[in-house]
Amino acid sequence: xxxHDRSTEVLTQAVIRYAIERTRLDPPPLDGPRTAxxxxxxxxxxxxxxxxxxxxxxxxxxxxxxxxxxxxxxPRFWSFVPTAPTEAAILFDLVVGxxxxxxxxxxxxxxxxxxxNQALRWIADLAGFPPGAGGxxxxxxxxxxxxxxxxxxxxxxxxxxxDRRAVxxxxxxxxxxxxxxxxxxxxxxxxxxxxxxGRMTGAALRAAIADAPAAITERVCAIVATSGxxxxxxxxxxxxxxxxxxxxxxxxxxDGAYGAAALAAPSVRSQFIGVERADSLxxxxxxxxxxxYDCCALIYxxxxxxxxALSQHAEYLDVLQAxxxxxxxxxxxxxxxxxxxxxPFWFSLAAHGTAAYTDAIEASLTLTRETTALIxxxxxxxxxxxxxxxxxxxxxxxxxxxxYYAWSARLLADGTAFVTPTSWNGETILRLCFVNxxxxxxxxxxxxxxxx
Ligand SMILES: *Cc1c(COP(=O)(O)O)cnc(C)c1O
Numbered sequence: 304x305x306x307h308d309r310s311t312e313v314l315t316q317a318v319i320r321y322a323i324e325r326t327r328l329d330p331p332p333l334d335g336p337r338t339a340x341x342x343x344x345x346x347x348x349x350x351x352x353x354x355x356x357x358x359x360x361x362x363x364x365x366x367x368x369x370x371x372x373x374x375x376x377x378p379r380f381w382s383f384v385p386t387a388p389t390e391a392a393i394l395f396d397l398v399v400g401x402x403x404x405x406x407x408x409x410x411x412x413x414x415x416x417x418x419x420n421q422a423l424r425w426i427a428d429l430a431g432f433p434p435g436a437g438g439x440x441x442x443x444x445x446x447x448x449x450x451x452x453x454x455x456x457x458x459x460x461x462x463x464x465x466d467r468r469a470v471x472x473x474x475x476x477x478x479x480x481x482x483x484x485x486x487x488x489x490x491x492x493x494x495x496x497x498x499x500x501g502r503m504t505g506a507a508l509r510a511a512i513a514d515a516p517a518a519i520t521e522r523v524c525a526i527v528a529t530s531g532x533x534x535x536x537x538x539x540x541x542x543x544x545x546x547x548x549x550x551x552x553x554x555x556x557x558d559g560a561y562g563a564a565a566l567a568a569p570s571v572r573s574q575f576i577g578v579e580r581a582d583s584l585x586x587x588x589x590x591x592x593x594x595x596y597d598c599c600a601l602i603y604x605x606x607x608x609x610x611x612a613l614s615q616h617a618e619y620l621d622v623l624q625a626x627x628x629x630x631x632x633x634x635x636x637x638x639x640x641x642x643x644x645x646x647p648f649w650f651s652l653a654a655h656g657t658a659a660y661t662d663a664i665e666a667s668l669t670l671t672r673e674t675t676a677l678i679x680x681x682x683x684x685x686x687x688x689x690x691x692x693x694x695x696x697x698x699x700x701x702x703x704x705x706x707y708y709a710w711s712a713r714l715l716a717d718g719t720a721f722v723t724p725t726s727w728n729g730e731t732i733l734r735l736c737f738v739n740x741x742x743x744x745x746x747x748x749x750x751x752x753x754x755x
Contacts, residue, residue, distance in 0.1 A: 314357035319397075321365060326393050329741065331374040333718045342371060378741040379720035379750060384533065384561045384587075387739035388595040388647070395650035396595045399643055406440075406643035409629035410622070416632055419645035422652055426586060427602050429566035431579030438583075438602040438609070439632040440645030444560030445480035447585035447601040450613060450636040452484050452525055454583065454603065455554030457612035459524035462552070470519055472511065472547075473527035474503030474539060478558060481527055493519060499728070500688050501535035503528060505543025512547060525554040530575055531562010534725055534734065536694025538562065541577025548582075557581040560599065562692050564591035564738075567657065568664045574691060583609075591664060591693070591738040594648035601636060610634040667693040667737040673744050674735065681751060687727055693737040696727055699754050704731035710754065720750045 304311075325331065337345075345367045349355065355363075375386045388396075405411040406419070419440055427436040441447050456469040469490045473481050476497035485492045495503050495511040512520055528544035531537070541557065548555035557563070557578050563586035565571050566578070578584060583603045588594035603609045614634040616624075623631055633639045652660065671693045678684045678697050687696040699707070707724040708731075714720050725734040735747070 317361055326390050330378050333377045334370045334373055335715050337371045378739050379746050381735040382721050382723040384590045384736050385738050386589050387593055389593045389651045391654045392594050392647040392651035396647040399646045404643045406641040407633035407639055408623045408631045415643035415646055418649045422645055422649040423600055426600050430584055436602055436604050437606045439635040441599045441601050441636045442597040443599045444585055444587050447599040448480050449484040451556045451583035454609040454612040455525035458608055467522055469524040470522040471525050476501040476532040477529050478533050500537055501532050502537045503539035505540045508547050523551050523553045525556050527556045530557050530559040531692050536692040538574045545577050545580035554582045557584045560585055560587045561590050564664055565692055567661045570668055588648040598644045598648055615639055663740040666740040670737050674747050687732055695735045696732055698732045707731050
């Protein structure tokens with residue numbers, strides 16, 4: 304099966320043709336899940352000692368398995384945070400897969416790491432980080448947050464010698480991955496109550512610190528601010544978070560997994576003031592920077608601090624560490640072997656130029672504003688909070704939670720759109736998250752028309 308012959312040639316053509324055709328579907332079918340029992344009835348057991356043949360496996364995937372996966376890049380997928388990879392990024396992902404690049408070390412992956420680092424530099428410059436900043440592409444924001452907070456904890460422990468549990472301060476509007484990271488690290492979380500808009504204000508952060516006993520505040524290793532909360536798309540008071548972190552001698556981490564893409568959007572850039580003071584920042588190119596899954600950019604102000612915390616050492620790895628000046632991506636995150644997962648993002652960015660990214664991000668911000676204005680004209684609907692980035696939350700007056708869930712399920716079953724309810728201060732409401740430049744106001748209008 305490692306030799307290229309006529310049948311692998313046929314398979315190659317078929318697989319490449321499938322990939323190209325899927326990439327060009329505009330729009331792709333929305334599709335939707337099936338139960339394991341249904342899938343089993345349709346495909347049976349696919350693994351056998353003799354194999355079913357590549358063309359048959361491809362047919363099973365194309366006819367049954369792929370349609371049982373929602374197309375997250377569908378222009379009417381507005382749940383959670385969608386994805387909208389460019390054609391260039393998707394196709395280059397195939398190239399990365401074909402190239403057997405080990406992205407963990409400079410020695411093995413110099414060319415790839417060099418390119419990834421230029422893409423990271425673009426983000427670092429948008430954030431206003433110093434020339435020495437740098438980092439690594441990791442699988443997702445969850446890994447990015449964990450790695451950054453581990454570096455924060457190690458710095459605190461190294462400075463204080465304190466062997467108690469570290470404390471991480473974040474907002475009740477922060478992403479669930481922060482609590483998950485704290486659990487993995489066996490750290491404690493101090494949760495600052497977000498304001499009615501879902502934002503962590505400087506006043507609330509200061510009050511939480513002032514109210515906490517010294518036994519807590521002296522263990523604070525990191526203050527985390529979110530620049531674009533997942534539910535509401537709002538940005539915490541980054542300047543206040545930076546100030547409080549400085550006062551406590553703590554690390555300042557900015558979780559921009561969803562929202563920091565908008566650093567490239569002039570119309571909202573001023574909302575991010577303070578991000579330039581962060582010790583670390585994450586942003587997921589697989590969310591609003593048009594890269595395929597999975598890709599999170601993790602950038603440190605001082606990468607050496609991260610390296611001290613996260614680098615792995617062993618007899619068989621020392622050869623990789625021989626040259627101090629070589630950039631080994633695996634030094635900067637939890638994990639060793641890595642796919643050069645920043646390359647599809649780099650390729651598309653290099654090919655299209657950063658101005659195209661700015662335009663594509665602004666398109667979603669414009670659609671957000673237009674949608675907010677449209678909702679204001681529909682009597683049964685009411686916007687909840689003023690959108691700051693590309694999330695619109697709104698309620699359907701008179702609806703109970705069951706109405707929202709039934710509507711959402713019907714919409715998906717019809718292949719119209721994918722909009723899941725969320726909850727906001729205990730109330731079930733609707734939420735649209737825009738990252739796809741192919742989504743239009745007509746898409747929104749037709750979808751909202753089904754709420755009558
Ligand atoms: C999506 C998200 C995460 C988690 O990122 P994954 O890539 O899903 O692991 C973390 N923080 C915020 C603010 C997010 O929106």
